[in-house]
Amino acid sequence: DIQMTQSPSSLSASVGGRVTITCRASQSISSYLNWYQHKPGKAPKLLIYATSSLQSGVPSKFSGSGSGTDFTLTISSLQPEDFATYYCQQSYSTPYTFGQGTKLEIK
Amino acid sequence: QVQLQESGPGLVKPSETLSLTCTVSGGSISGYYWSWIRQPPGKGLEWIGYIYYSGSTNYNPSLKSRVTLSVDTSKKQFSLKVTSLTAADTAVYHCVRSRAVAGDPFDYWGQGTLVTVSS
Numbered sequence: 280d281i282q283m284t285q286s287p288s289s290l291s292a293s294v295g296g297r298v299t300i301t302c303r304a305s306q307s308i309s310s311y312l313n314w315y316q317h318k319p320g321k322a323p324k325l326l327i328y329a330t331s332s333l334q335s336g337v338p339s340k341f342s343g344s345g346s347g348t349d350f351t352l353t354i355s356s357l358q359p360e361d362f363a364t365y366y367c368q369q370s371y372s373t374p375y376t377f378g379q380g381t382k383l384e385i386k
Numbered sequence: 387q388v389q390l391q392e393s394g395p396g397l398v399k400p401s402e403t404l405s406l407t408c409t410v411s412g413g414s415i416s417g418y419y420w421s422w423i424r425q426p427p428g429k430g431l432e433w434i435g436y437i438y439y440s441g442s443t444n445y446n447p448s449l450k451s452r453v454t455l456s457v458d459t460s461k462k463q464f465s466l467k468v469t470s471l472t473a474a475d476t477a478v479y480h481c482v483r484s485r486a487v488a489g490d491p492f493d494y495w496g497q498g499t500l501v502t503v504s505s
Contacts, residue, residue, distance in 0.1 A: 313491035322390075322480070322495040323431075329489070366431060370489045374446040375421075377431040 281305050281369050285378030291386040297355040300381045302367035304348045311371035312350045314343055317380075318363045326365075327352065359385070388413035390481045390496035397502050404468040404501060408481030411462070415439050419484045420457065420464045421492065424477040432477075437464055438486065471503045 282305035292298045302312065310330040317323040325334045327343040330350060340355045354361055362385050367378040394406035408420070421436040435445035437455040445453055449468070457464040468475060478498040484490045 309489075311489040315492075320497070322497045323492075324495075325491050325493050328491040328493075334491075334493070368431075368491070370484075370491055373433075373444050374448070375433040377433075379430045 280374055281308060281372065281376050283367055283369055283376050283378040285365075285367055285381050287381060288379060289382040289384065291384050292357055293386045294357055294359060296357045296386075297353065298357065298383060300352045300354075300365055300367075300383075302345075302350045302352070302378050304350075304369055304371075307347045308369045308371035310346055311369055312343070312345065313368045313370060314341075314352045315366045315368065316361075316363045317366060323366070328370075354383075357383075388483065388494045390483065390494055392479060392481050392496045392499040394479075394499060394501070396500060397504065398471055399505050400471055400473065400503055402471055404466070404471055404475065404503075406466045406479055406481075406499065406501070407463050408465070408496060409461075409463050410483075415457070415459050415462045415464070417486055419486055419490075420455075421482045421484065422455070422466045423480045423482050423492070423495075425480070425498070426474070426477040429477075434466065434468075436484070473503050475501070476503045477501060 284303045314327040315323045331343045364380045364382045389411045416439045419436040422434040452469045454467040480498040481496040482492040483494040
C-alpha cells in the first residue's frame with residue numbers, strides 16, 4: 280500500500296491568514312493527488328484533484344502543487360468557514376489511501 | 387445535484403454481519419465507480435472498495451475476506467456487507483462516487499452513517 284503522510288497534524292491560524300499543508304507519498308504517485316475538506320457531521324468535499332486542478336465551485340483561494348512524492352495545499356485569505364480538517368488522498372493505485380488529516384483551527 | 391444517502395442499522399453485535407445501502411439521486415448510477423469509505427472514531431479515512439455499475443469490484447486487501455459489494459442499477463442503489471464484525475469495525479461509513487477514469491478523485495460523498503459494533 281502507498282502510505283500518505285500529512286503535516287502538520289494540526290495548525291492554528293488567524294482569519295485573513297494563509298496556511299500550507301504538506302502531504303508526502305511513500306512512492307511516486309505522479310500527479311494523482313487529491314485534497315478534501317471535512318467538517319464534523321458533513322460529507323467530505325473535494326477541493327483539488329490531480330494535484331492542482333480546482334474542483335468546480337471551489338474558490339481560487341485553495342491551490343495545490345507538487346509531483347512525484349511531495350505535495351502541498353495552500354489556503355489563502357482564511358475565513359471562518361475554512362476551519363476544518365483537510366485530507367490528502369492518492370488515486371494512483373488501489374488500495375486508495377488517505378493522509379491522517381490536518382485539523383485547521385482558529386487562532 | 388448528485389446526492390448519496392446511506393441507510394442501515396446504527397448498532398450491530400460482534401460476530402454479526404453489517405449491511406448498508408447507498409441510494410443515488412440527482413444523477414445516473416451508470417458509468418461510475420461506487421465506493422465505501424469508513425472512518426473509525428478519532429482515526430483516519432479507510433477505503434473499503436468499489437463496485438462499477440456493471441458489477442465488477444475492487445476491494446481493499448485489508449478487508450477483502452469479509453467484504454462484499456453489490457449494485458442494483460434499477461433502484462440506483464449499491465450495498466456493502468461486512469461479516470464477522472468486531473469493535474474495530476465501529477466507524478462512520480460513507481458511500482462515495484468517482485468517475486470511471488483512472489486516477490479520478492471521489493467527487494461526491496454521502497454524509498455518512500455511524501455504525502457501532504457492541505453487544
